[in-house]
Amino acid sequence: MQGGNHTKPGLLILTQKHDHSTGCHRMLESGRLTARYRTECALKGEYGCSVDEFSAVVLFNLTNDMLVRIAGGTEDTPYSKAAVQAILKGKTVFAVEEEVELFDYKRTAPAVYYNMMLEKVNFLKESGVIFCPLSQLEDSVLGETTDAASAEAPAVQPCPRRKRSGGTGREIVTARDLALLNNDSILVMRVAADSIISSEAWDYARVNGMQIIRE
Numbered sequence: 404m405q406g407g408n409h410t411k412p413g414l415l416i417l418t419q420k421h422d423h424s425t426g427c428h429r430m431l432e433s434g435r436l437t438a439r440y441r442t443e444c445a446l447k448g449e450y451g452c453s454v455d456e457f458s459a460v461v462l463f464n465l466t467n468d469m470l471v472r473i474a475g476g477t478e479d480t481p482y483s484k485a486a487v488q489a490i491l492k493g494k495t496v497f498a499v500e501e502e503v504e505l506f507d508y509k510r511t512a513p514a515v516y517y518n519m520m521l522e523k524v525n526f527l528k529e530s531g532v533i534f535c536p537l538s539q540l541e542d543s544v545l546g547e548t549t550d551a552a553s554a555e556a557p558a559v560q561p562c563p564r565r566k567r568s569g570g571t572g573r574e575i576v577t578a579r580d581l582a583l584l585n586n587d588s589i590l591v592m593r594v595a596a597d598s599i600i601s602s603e604a605w606d607y608a609r610v611n612g613m614q615i616i617r618e
Contacts, residue, residue, distance in 0.1 A: 412606050413457035414440035414544065417485055419464040421446065427463050435541055439610060450481035458578065458606050459544060460489040462498040462532075467505055467520065474523035493577040495607055496532045499540060531579040533586050546585070546611025574598040576615065578607040585611055593618055 414436060418427050431442050440459070445452055454460065465473075469483055478484035489496050500506065505520050512520075528534060535543045576598055584592055592608075594600070596617045608615050 411439060411441045412459065412610060414442045415452065415454060415457040415460045415485070415489075416442065416444045417460060417462050417464075417482055418444065418446050419466070419469070419482055430461065430541070433541060435545060439545065445481070445485055450485060454485055454489045454492060454494060457489075457494065458603055458610070459495040459497070460486070461540070461544070462486060462496065463502045465498055465503045470503070470505060470520070470523050470527075474526050490527075490530055490532065490579075493531075493579040493601070493603060495578050495582045495611075497540065497543060498527070498532055498534045500534050500536045502537075503534070528586070531582045531586075533582060546613065576600045576604045578603040580604065581607045581611070581613055581615075585613060590614065591616060 414430075416427050416430060427444060430436055431444055433442075436442055441457075443452060443457070464482075469480075469486070471477075472480065472483040473486045473490075476487055478487050486496070503524065505517070505524065508517060524534070533543060574595055574597075576592070576594055578601065581592060581604055584590075590612065591614045593616050598617065600615060604615070607613070
């Protein structure tokens, strides 16, 4: 584990192979990231960690096999189990575009087949997974955007709201709700005054420079 300060939110990197040519090791050793996060490679620890200990997860080596497994909620490998659990538990999940195997077949695969597989990528996006190029990954994790992106971003938009299935009926705001907004470069979320805001949502907002405003 890198950066032993357990008061920092955790950043877990999922990969299927040790490859020093990928950005995995660069992220683990990044001073910018370790200043804010405890970083850990799941494979290095033989997937003995729990996603409960982390607030953000990064997917490297997202092969077609794993894409299908994760989109289908299949937890039969350490990698897919960690990814599925991260999504189900509302963690902030990033996927590195250059590490998505499907994109390598864009020019060769039959359109109907490629689009079928692409629907799984879009499903993950709709579930809050943030796909970004490796060159922008650190900035995305840290919540930093380019001036152009900031200029195009709406200052305030209504947030997607999820209701409690029973009881008070108050809103429950999770880190995933914020991730969906951040994916669209929206940095302000407005919620009802009596909303329940999870601790992970507050952590995500703080790390990514977002605001949660009660009305």
